[in-house]
Amino acid sequence: MVKIERSKPAPKSLQIAKKKGKGSYRREDVIDRLREDFHDKCYLCETKGLQDPEVEHRLPHQNGKNLKRKYDWNNLFWSCGHCNNVKNKYYYSKNIIDCCKVDPEELLVFVAADESIQIEPVNKKKRSAKVTADLLNDVYNLTNTGIRLAACDNRVKGVFIQMNLLFNAINNYIDDSSNKDYEDTLKALLSRESEYAAFKRSYIRENKDLYPDVYGLIDEE
Numbered sequence: 001m002v003k004i005e006r007s008k009p010a011p012k013s014l015q016i017a018k019k020k021g022k023g024s025y026r027r028e029d030v031i032d033r034l035r036e037d038f039h040d041k042c043y044l045c046e047t048k049g050l051q052d053p054e055v056e057h058r059l060p061h062q063n064g065k066n067l068k069r070k071y072d073w074n075n076l077f078w079s080c081g082h083c084n085n086v087k088n089k090y091y092y093s094k095n096i097i098d099c100c101k102v103d104p105e106e107l108l109v110f111v112a113a114d115e116s117i118q119i120e121p122v123n124k125k126k127r128s129a130k131v132t133a134d135l136l137n138d139v140y141n142l143t144n145t146g147i148r149l150a151a152c153d154n155r156v157k158g159v160f161i162q163m164n165l166l167f168n169a170i171n172n173y174i175d176d177s178s179n180k181d182y183e184d185t186l187k188a189l190l191s192r193e194s195e196y197a198a199f200k201r202s203y204i205r206e207n208k209d210l211y212p213d214v215y216g217l218i219d220e221e
């Protein structure tokens with residue numbers, strides 16, 4: 001999960017549906033804007049290029065009973081079916097970090113090591129950090145059904161592919177930091193737009209004493 005800059009104003013079709021109090025919240029203009037704003041990545045698991053993307057309501061609209069939430073542009077998020085499904089329980093119906101307003105990387109540490117994935121809140125007493133960490137841990141590690149096991153497995157594999165690309169890129173860059181291609185490759189792997197970016201950026205942040213120059217390539221804003 002990384003910070004997202006949500007474009008403004010709300011897509012036209014959504015403004016119209018909101019005014020009428022009926023209609024679809026996932027017309028083409030909404031889909032196009034979400035895909036673009038979220039860099040074509042699920043906002044929860046950060047899987048890129050989704051085959052079956054879904055428009056997720058961070059705050060549930062209770063089967064359309066809550067029209068304000070249903071048509072609120074700020075409540076719509078680009079998600080994969082797996083994450084939408086895992087999030088669908090009461091405990092996750094509130095307190096999930098709004099990554100368009102708050103930077104999740106300031107509240108969470110993303111660890112991918114020893115073939116396992118763990119998301120930790122920086123401050124356990126902060127409710128939104130705790131609940132979001134629980135959700136993300138479920139997204140990568142929940143294995144209570146066959147389908148979920150396969151979905152988690154794919155995501156964990158994807159994270160480690162990106163981590164290995166990062167380690168290779170770091171080695172190349174350390175060998176020859178004057179090589180602009182090496183620097184660009186590393187920058188791209190560490191950009192918020194890249195797949196599973198939170199894990200790669202968190203690793204560098206946690207090891208900034210080891211890699212001060214690489215740390216300098218992260219765009220922290």
Ligand SMILES: [Zn+2]
Nearest residue numbers: 042045080083
């Ligand atoms: Zn996802």
